[in-house]
Amino acid sequence: MMKKHTWLKYSWLMVTMLFGMIIFNTTTAQADTKEPHYVIATDTTYAPFEFQGQNGQYVGIDMDMLRAIAKKEHFTYKLVPIAFNSGAQGVLSGQFDAIIAGMTITPEREQVYDFGTPYYKTGIIAAVSPKSNITDLKQLRGKTVALKTGTGSAQYALSIQKKYGFKVTYFNDSNTMYNAVALGNAAAAFEDDPVMKYAIKNGVKLKIITQPANGGEYGFAVKKGQNKELLAKFNAGYAAIKKDGTYDKIVAKYLGSNESKFAGSAKENDSILGLLKQNKDQFISGVIKTLQLTVFGIIFATIFGVLIGVLAVVPNKFAYGLSSTIIYIFRGLPLLVLAFFIYIGLPSLTGTKIPAIVAGLITLTLNEGAYIAAFVAGGLKNVDAGQMEAARSLGLPYWKAMRKIIMPQGIKLMIPSFVNQFIITLKDTSILSAIGIIELTQTGTVIISRNMQGFRVWFIVALMYLIIITLLTFLAKWVDKKFSSN
Amino acid sequence: MTAKVSVKDLHKAYGDNEVLKGINLEVQENEVVVMIGPSGSGKSTFLRTLNKLEEPSSGEILINGFNLVDKNTDINKVRENVGMVFQHFNLFPHLSVLENVTLAPVELGKLSKEEAKTLGMQLLAQVGLAEKADAKPTQLSGGQKQRVAIARALAMKPSIMLFDEPTSALDPEMVGDVLQVMRDLAEEGMTMIVVTHEMGFAKQVADRVVFFADGYIREQGTPEEVFNNPQDPRAQDFLNKVLNV
Numbered sequence: 001m002m003k004k005h006t007w008l009k010y011s012w013l014m015v016t017m018l019f020g021m022i023i024f025n026t027t028t029a030q031a032d033t034k035e036p037h038y039v040i041a042t043d044t045t046y047a048p049f050e051f052q053g054q055n056g057q058y059v060g061i062d063m064d065m066l067r068a069i070a071k072k073e074h075f076t077y078k079l080v081p082i083a084f085n086s087g088a089q090g091v092l093s094g095q096f097d098a099i100i101a102g103m104t105i106t107p108e109r110e111q112v113y114d115f116g117t118p119y120y121k122t123g124i125i126a127a128v129s130p131k132s133n134i135t136d137l138k139q140l141r142g143k144t145v146a147l148k149t150g151t152g153s154a155q156y157a158l159s160i161q162k163k164y165g166f167k168v169t170y171f172n173d174s175n176t177m178y179n180a181v182a183l184g185n186a187a188a189a190f191e192d193d194p195v196m197k198y199a200i201k202n203g204v205k206l207k208i209i210t211q212p213a214n215g216g217e218y219g220f221a222v223k224k225g226q227n228k229e230l231l232a233k234f235n236a237g238y239a240a241i242k243k244d245g246t247y248d249k250i251v252a253k254y255l256g257s258n259e260s261k262f263a264g265s266a267k268e269n270d271s272i273l274g275l276l277k278q279n280k281d282q283f284i285s286g287v288i289k290t291l292q293l294t295v296f297g298i299i300f301a302t303i304f305g306v307l308i309g310v311l312a313v314v315p316n317k318f319a320y321g322l323s324s325t326i327i328y329i330f331r332g333l334p335l336l337v338l339a340f341f342i343y344i345g346l347p348s349l350t351g352t353k354i355p356a357i358v359a360g361l362i363t364l365t366l367n368e369g370a371y372i373a374a375f376v377a378g379g380l381k382n383v384d385a386g387q388m389e390a391a392r393s394l395g396l397p398y399w400k401a402m403r404k405i406i407m408p409q410g411i412k413l414m415i416p417s418f419v420n421q422f423i424i425t426l427k428d429t430s431i432l433s434a435i436g437i438i439e440l441t442q443t444g445t446v447i448i449s450r451n452m453q454g455f456r457v458w459f460i461v462a463l464m465y466l467i468i469i470t471l472l473t474f475l476a477k478w479v480d481k482k483f484s485s486n
Numbered sequence: 487m488t489a490k491v492s493v494k495d496l497h498k499a500y501g502d503n504e505v506l507k508g509i510n511l512e513v514q515e516n517e518v519v520v521m522i523g524p525s526g527s528g529k530s531t532f533l534r535t536l537n538k539l540e541e542p543s544s545g546e547i548l549i550n551g552f553n554l555v556d557k558n559t560d561i562n563k564v565r566e567n568v569g570m571v572f573q574h575f576n577l578f579p580h581l582s583v584l585e586n587v588t589l590a591p592v593e594l595g596k597l598s599k600e601e602a603k604t605l606g607m608q609l610l611a612q613v614g615l616a617e618k619a620d621a622k623p624t625q626l627s628g629g630q631k632q633r634v635a636i637a638r639a640l641a642m643k644p645s646i647m648l649f650d651e652p653t654s655a656l657d658p659e660m661v662g663d664v665l666q667v668m669r670d671l672a673e674e675g676m677t678m679i680v681v682t683h684e685m686g687f688a689k690q691v692a693d694r695v696v697f698f699a700d701g702y703i704r705e706q707g708t709p710e711e712v713f714n715n716p717q718d719p720r721a722q723d724f725l726n727k728v729l730n731v
Contacts, residue, residue: 384576386572386574386576387576387578389539389572389576390570390572390576390577390578390635390638391578392539392565393537393539393565393568393569393570393639394565394566394569394589394590394638394639394642395562395563395565395566395590395594395642396562396590396593396594397562400593404589404593405578408580409578409579409580412580
């Protein structure tokens with residue numbers, strides 16, 4: 001009995017320690033400063049307000065402005081680029097202190113956010129493919145219009161949907177939305193005027209067919225009633241940079257008509273090698289993030305899965321029930337839903353922030369772990385019952401028999417399933433881009449948002465996944481061989 | 487002297503199906519008891535209750551004085567003293583022949599690895615398989631597997647050995663070697679309870695033959711009494727069939 005408990009305790013200790021190490025790492029990275037420190041969300045892809053520059057740093061009107069204001073007002077911040085909708089919700093759940101993401105001030109939003117001084121006047125336009133013969137919103141009747149989830153433009157489009165009779169489809173980032181229109185999958189897109197102009201200037205094949213409508217203003221937002229100090233600093237800083245001309249310089253830098261192509265030279269964009277060279281650092285950091293998620297995800301999921309899988313075969317109804325319930329829930333939930341629930345849902349309930357990478361790892365552990373648990377339970381059940389009887393008849397306690405006799409035979413049966421699950425885990429890490437982890441897939445999105453080279457960049461990303469999967473498969477085969485020869 | 491095994495009014499049921507309907511049996515030290523009877527008569531189930539591979543529904547089982555029905559009895563301690571040999575051998579396929587034999591004493595802290603190895607080789611020699619020590623179970627014939635299984639059970643130095651149809655899964659030419667090992671054990675004075683269809687072995691080695699039918703013990707006595715002059719009609723019928731093939 002003693003032995004059984006120490007074994008379980010030991011495994012559990014390891015899991016908590018590893019998780020702890022990751023949390024500890026991310027928190028120490030942001031501490032150690034006398035100036036107030038904030039976590040500020042922004043969109044991953046919203047040029048010219050925020051997008052990744054060629055050196056990997058985030059640039060754009062919002063970004064440059066925030067940097068100038070922080071400097072003037074003496075605060076530091078950690079920037080979290082994340083899909084707009086997740087970022088906006090993350091502020092409400094306490095995950096982030098504020099968001100700056102070309103966010104239109106609306107009465108609905110003012111009920112839950114406090115906005116700073118409006119810093120940019122905008123309007124919403126509709127754009128179509130240059131080949132399209134649509135010149136007026138009236139021609140959209142019965143056609144599908146592309147919108148970006150949770151944006152002011154989407155809201156505006158919905159408000160006129162009845163009048164013009166179009167259907168809508170939603171996308172999570174601008175670039176995918178533009179491509180849907182450029183490729184003819186949607187007839188038109190609604191977008192903020194400056195954003196669309198910037199995109200067109202950088203080579204997006206769209207044309208604007210309307211005047212800016214429903215003029216709105218962008219604001220810096222915090223959760224209503226919270227972070228008053230940060231909001232005050234933003235307003236003071238904004239007033240200062242407006243006065244000394246910094247603000248105008250920033251806007252001119254991104255939208256000035258005399259500005260030439262912003263997205264790097266055509267030569268570099270035209271070849272895969274050129275793209276690779278130009279974005280080398282970003283790709284490397286994306287691959288590293290993907291590998292980290294995969295490796296740690298596999299380790300935690302395996303520990304969790306084996307524990308839960310073993311629980312399913314012990315002769316105890318409660319353990320069996322617990323195990324089946326866990327498998328049922330976490331295998332049943334889509335990975336994306338689970339990730340959003342842990343990253344955005346849980347903090348709203350508990351009030352504790354979870355770093356995205358930790359939320360991502362917990363998601364992988366639970367989801368992949370549930371699959372592992374299912375085949376571990378199956379594998380152990382497939383070991384002949386006589387094996388357990390023989391071991392017990394010699395006087396071996398249950399857990400010792402499990403470990404020395406049943407597990408080694410069961411694991412051998414499970415190895416192909418493990419290899420399969422590891423490959424699935426690697427691929428599933430791409431889903432975690434949705435909670436703002438800049439892994440390989442998100443790196444692709446981010447690079448495309450700057451250079452609009454969709455086909456070539458996705459080709460590179462796909463190739464990288466294949467290379468990693470090939471290496472992982474080799475490794476798994478090698479482990480399998482080692483195991484079988486023993 | 488108290489009995490090694492003492493069973494009183496043992497019942498065992500699976501749902502509505504009662505397979506043991508009140509068994510009483512005592513086995514003395516050094517005694518060899520052979521249990522015979524038609525398939526489904528309950529003899530294997532009964533044997534398996536003696537080391538609690540089957541949980542009895544009611545009744546009393548004392549093994550070396552330990553009460554198996556008492557929840558406070560450490561079943562692992564009792565099992566260390568009760569070796570069991572199965573019809574299908576149940577050797578551990580991922581371990582070598584020698585490791586099969588040495589696993590339990592080493593894992594349970596009875597012997598050091600070195601001591602266990604010495605004992606293991608000695609036991610393998612005793613069953614005539616010393617040269618197979620490094621082989622894997624899959625490389626052995628059925629008869630060889632069963633002899634390794636006996637050596638494995640003996641490695642815990644049990645005072646009682648249970649045999650559950652040890653030769654039923656063997657090719658006929660393999661049976662002799664296994665029975666010889668069991669005969670040697672009996673001669674050394676091991677307390678043995680054997681479920682078998684080998685009537686020759688029962689006649690030759692048993693101190694007592696017990697006849698099971700329909701969940702009851704119908705008849706018991708010396709081999710001469712049971713084989714030559716059975717009283718119970720079911721026993722007469724059974725023996726008539728198996729002895730006059």
